[in-house]
Amino acid sequence: MNPAFDAAAIRERAEVAVTAALEAGREAARFRRDSNPGTLTVENKGLQDFVTIADRNAEQALRDGLLSRFPGDMFMGEESGGRSGEGGTWVVDPIDGTTNYIRGFRHWAVSIAFVAAGKVEIGVVYDATEDKVFHAVRGGGAFKDGIPVHAAATADPANALVILGHSRKTSFDDHLALSRRLHERGMDYRRMGAAAIDLVRVAEGAADLYYERHLNAWDMLAGALIAEEAGAVVAMPPVDRLLAQGGPVIAYSPGLAGEFAFILDIEGL
Template sequence: MNAAFDAAAIRARAEAAITVALEVGRETARFRRESDPRTLAVQSKGLQDFVTTADRMAEQAIRQGLISRFPDDTFMGEESGGQSEGAGTWVVDPIDGTTNYIRGLRYWGVSIAFVVGDKVEIGVIYDAAEDKVFHAVRGGGAFKDGLQIHAATTADPASALIILGHSRKTSFDEYLALSKRLHERGMDYRRMGAAAIDLVRVAEGAADLCYERHLNAWDMLAGALIAEEAGATVAMPPVGRLLAGGGPVVAHTPGLADEFAFILESAGLMVAS
């Protein structure tokens, strides 16, 4: 760990991030419940890539909540941008699953990661579906509302539940081929639309694999740490590369490592050490 951040400094940041994620998540959910969807001021950033008034308000609230406590930290948000500079950086997606949020599907979350050097040291995710917060500090296990969670022990592919994501930046034919291969092995699969929540579903044992060929850093870093700390096998590019341009992520239950080895190979990934 960077000398500037001892265990107490990391713990203080984790506690702050948990508080901020819960407050902002609940306020964002309330805003959606009480708003006419026509007033969300939806704008398109690209094909099926939207931003709303709620995204901007949530990111500003997260920034204020964290940087007011830790003014020397830097901040990188999906909506406001920023770069990873200095000793430690907050990497934030204020609403992961914006399309779901717009349409009233409660499969979205608030994702907050804290990066020191080339390591994610803190991951915090507010899960709107359950109104709960998942969190992990590197080396300390993974938790859901303070109760420790663990990846599933599934070893039979016919019992596996898979969550796949798809980005329009990648080949749809590849996505279809992967879906077909998993289906032929007897696995059931879903596409849910919020990678941060997909990753914590693996962390808590509700799913056995989460894979997406391309994500931005703010979509995956918090969830990847939580899944890893829950005992899942996690593979993704180096953090610096993700911060610069995104990339793939795989998280799966260890008992199915042989089944999913081809995914890591096709994505050019190695298991995190």
């Protein structure tokens, strides 16, 4: 851990982040519920990437809430940008799964990670589906509304449920080939469109694998720590590289390690 952040400093930040995620998530849900369809002004920012009024409002609230308490920290958000620093950096996606959010499909999240010295020290994810908050502090386990969660003990691939993400920045043919391979091993699979939620589904044992070949750091860092602290096997590139250019992530139940090792080989992880 960065010497500037002892256990008490990390714990304090985690508590503030949990409250901030809950407040931002509930406000975004209220805004979506109360808005007329026409008020959700959508600007096309590129493939699979949309921004709404709610996105901007949520990110500003998170920025203000976190930095008012910890003014020396840096902030990197999906909408407003920012950069990481030598101290600690908040890496935030105000609404992960924006397209789901716009359409009223409640598989979306607020994702908050705190990074120090190249490691994710805190992960917080607001789950809009259940109006609950997952969180983890490195070395302290993973929790859902304060109750410990654990990765599944699945060992038989025929009983496995996997979640696959897909970015248009990567090959769809490769995605289809992977889907076919998992199908042939008897696994059922989904594509849900919100990485932070998909990762916490692995953390709580509802799914046995989440894999996507390219994500931005704010999509994955919080959920990846929560999954790791819940006992899942998690692999991704170094955090500094992810902050700069994004990359792949895989999280899976340890009893199925032999089934998913080939994915690690594909990514060189």
